[in-house]
Amino acid sequence: MRTEGRxxxxxxxxxxxxxxxxxxxxxxxxxxxxASMDEISDVAGISKPMLYxxxxxxEELFATCIRREATRMMEAIATGVEPDxxxxxxxxxxxxxxxxxxxxxxxxxxxxHRQASTQGGPFAVELTDMRTRAVxxxxxxxxxxxxxxATKLEAESLAAALVGAGESLAEWWLDHPEEPAGVxxxxxxxxxxxxxxDLVDGNVWHPPSRR
Amino acid sequence: MRTEGRxxxxxxxxxxxxxxxxxxxxxxxxxxxxASMDEISDVAGISKPMLYxxxxxxEELFATCIRREATRMMEAIATGVEPDxxxxxxxxxxxxxxxxxxxxxxxxxxxxHRQASTQGGPFAVELTDMRTRAVxxxxxxxxxxxxxxATKLEAESLAAALVGAGESLAEWWLDHPEEPAGVxxxxxxxxxxxxxxDLVDGNVWHPPSRR
DNA sequence: CAGTAGTCTTACTCGCGAGTAGGTACCAGG
DNA sequence: CCTGGTACCTACTCGCGAGTAAGACTACTG
Numbered sequence: 017m018r019t020e021g022r023x024x025x026x027x028x029x030x031x032x033x034x035x036x037x038x039x040x041x042x043x044x045x046x047x048x049x050x051a052s053m054d055e056i057s058d059v060a061g062i063s064k065p066m067l068y069x070x071x072x073x074x075e076e077l078f079a080t081c082i083r084r085e086a087t088r089m090m091e092a093i094a095t096g097v098e099p100d101x102x103x104x105x106x107x108x109x110x111x112x113x114x115x116x117x118x119x120x121x122x123x124x125x126x127x128x129h130r131q132a133s134t135q136g137g138p139f140a141v142e143l144t145d146m147r148t149r150a151v152x153x154x155x156x157x158x159x160x161x162x163x164x165x166a167t168k169l170e171a172e173s174l175a176a177a178l179v180g181a182g183e184s185l186a187e188w189w190l191d192h193p194e195e196p197a198g199v200x201x202x203x204x205x206x207x208x209x210x211x212x213x214d215l216v217d218g219n220v221w222h223p224p225s226r227r
Numbered sequence: 228m229r230t231e232g233r234x235x236x237x238x239x240x241x242x243x244x245x246x247x248x249x250x251x252x253x254x255x256x257x258x259x260x261x262a263s264m265d266e267i268s269d270v271a272g273i274s275k276p277m278l279y280x281x282x283x284x285x286e287e288l289f290a291t292c293i294r295r296e297a298t299r300m301m302e303a304i305a306t307g308v309e310p311d312x313x314x315x316x317x318x319x320x321x322x323x324x325x326x327x328x329x330x331x332x333x334x335x336x337x338x339x340h341r342q343a344s345t346q347g348g349p350f351a352v353e354l355t356d357m358r359t360r361a362v363x364x365x366x367x368x369x370x371x372x373x374x375x376x377a378t379k380l381e382a383e384s385l386a387a388a389l390v391g392a393g394e395s396l397a398e399w400w401l402d403h404p405e406e407p408a409g410v411x412x413x414x415x416x417x418x419x420x421x422x423x424x425d426l427v428d429g430n431v432w433h434p435p436s437r438r
Numbered sequence: 439c440a441g442t443a444g445t446c447t448t449a450c451t452c453g454c455g456a457g458t459a460g461g462t463a464c465c466a467g468g
Numbered sequence: 469c470c471t472g473g474t475a476c477c478t479a480c481t482c483g484c485g486a487g488t489a490a491g492a493c494t495a496c497t498g
Contacts, residue, residue: 025445025494049260052485063447068487169403170414176399177392177418184391188384195380203381204388211422236464236475263455274477279457 032070035060039071040081044126048078048139079139082132085124086146092117093150103157108205110153111182115197118186129183151175178208243281246271250282250292255337259289259350290350293343296335297357303328304361314368319416321364322393326408329397340394362386389419 026034038060042051053074057064071077096113097106118125132143154175155168181204189200237245249271253262264285268275282288307324308317329336343354365386366379392415400411 028444031445047260049258053487054485064486065448065488066446069445074486169406173396173399173403173406173411173414174418177396177415180395180398181388181392184394185384185388187391188387192380192384195384200384203384207385207388207419207422209422211418211420211425214422214425239475242475264457265455273475275456276458276478277476280475285456 028070031060031062031066035062035067035071035077036081036084039077040085040123040127043078043081043131044123047131075139079142081127082139082142085121085128086142088121088124089114089117089128090146090149103160104209106157107154107209108201111201111205112198114182115186115189115201118189119197122190125186129187147179150179154178181208239281242271242273242277246273246278246282246288247292247295250288251296251334251338254289254292254342255334258342286350290353292338293350293353296332296339297353299332299335300328300339301357301360304364314371315416315420317368318365318420319412322412322416323409325393326397326400326412329400330408333401336397340398358390361390365389392419 035056039056042056042059045051046055053064053067056077057067060067067077071080093110093113096116097110099106101109128143128146132139151172152175155171158171158174185200185204189195246267250267253267253270256262257266264275264278267288268278271278278288282291304321304324307327308321310317312320339354339357343350362383363386366382369382369385370379396411396415400406
């Protein structure tokens with residue numbers, strides 16, 4: 017991963033990108049505390065003072081990583097989802113987009129999910145923000161469905177459970193990469209839409225290919 | 228939380244308990260890296276060398292905490308679940324036991340879920356062990372249900388999703404402590420057993436009080 | 439070609455925290 | 469009252485990592 021070519025004297029914007037990429041990589045592998053600024057500057061192929069000059073302190077750098085990756089991910093999902101469709105189709109497209117993103121951005125996902133959630137610092141804010149947006153999205157989807165959950169609290173907690181199920185399944189997926197994204201997404205779709213009760217009886221939810 | 232009475236010259240077994248309790252408390256609040264041995268010994272009301280004499284290095288201490296709390300939790304669930312019952316009732320009792328434990332042992336839960344899962348060290352083993360046991364438990368429950376998921380992989384991933392949903396909902400619950408454990412458990416039960424599809428149509432799952 | 443702005447480096451300081459050396463108090467049993 | 473053992477302490481060493489001082493090298497601009 018180490019940058020080799022020693023390409024010298026690059027413009028600031030480019031360097032910042034390189035540094036951010038390196039930081040996400042290192043943070044995802046080691047976690048916030050265990051990651052050292054020396055390691056990050058090393059992976060980025062620059063010296064430490066550059067790092068401080070461009071991205072500030074370690075905490076600032078981490079927060080910036082979170083923000084960037086969270087934005088990337090929410091955009092990926094927003095792009096993938098299809099509004100003005102039946103609730104089940106909306107959920108389905110959202111899940112596909114989510115698992116698609118995780119599959120192609122494992123490091124981003126690890127920084128977001130594992131690292132950010134544990135460090136109680138100013139980062140939790142960024143992360144909680146994104147998670148809240150995701151939960152609200154799902155909660156809105158549930159509420160808009162006819163006789164769905166009554167109270168706001170109920171919808172929110174169900175949405176939290178669903179988001180958590182997605183996160184956890186994504187985590188599991190990291191250990192079983194042989195499965196394609198679509199299959200994993202479909203599985204979760206079936207779980208949350210049909211429920212075990214129906215699955216036990218052999219009733220499954222079909223993707224919109226039949227439409 | 229600081230131990231005041233300066234009760235002196237206690238037998239080793241008692242001190243070890245105190246130290247473990249203090250360690251779980253500190254680890255849960257600060258995480259593995261940010262927690263210092265000085266802080267732990269301070270909270271436990273003893274000096275650092277005692278800590279090292281009794282519980283070994285920081286890593287050993289942390290691993291011991293994980294093991295103890297994981298065991299406590301799995302025992303709580305095993306005690307709460309009712310085998311030889313219909314699958315839905317088994318799941319229901321398991322969920323109740325789980326949320327009951329988390330509600331009364333927030334610190335234990337945080338150490339287990341947030342801290343242990345992120346530190347890639349030798350702890351992950353302990354934690355993964357427990358999680359695997361939990362997932363296997365659920366997977367077995369699913370497989371034993373008649374026409375349930377075909378492949379082993381499918382059952383496992385669904386179980387992982389369910390366990391994750393539980394973890395996530397427990398996390399959400401920490402921010403909404405006003406809700407009683409039973410309500411939260413019932414909500415998850417409805418989600419995973421009935422699915423949104425049924426919930427949207429107003430079909431809910433009833434706890435076994437009707438039996 | 440001097441000046442100025444921006445890129446980039448080596449070589450430090452300094453505090454924090456893991457782990458330890460070397461003791462002191464207290465309680466057995468002889 | 470001595471002898472050993474166990475509980476317990478103060479006061480260190482020492483490395484690692486965050487953050488910085490001070491300057492060098494390049495490139496554009498007049």
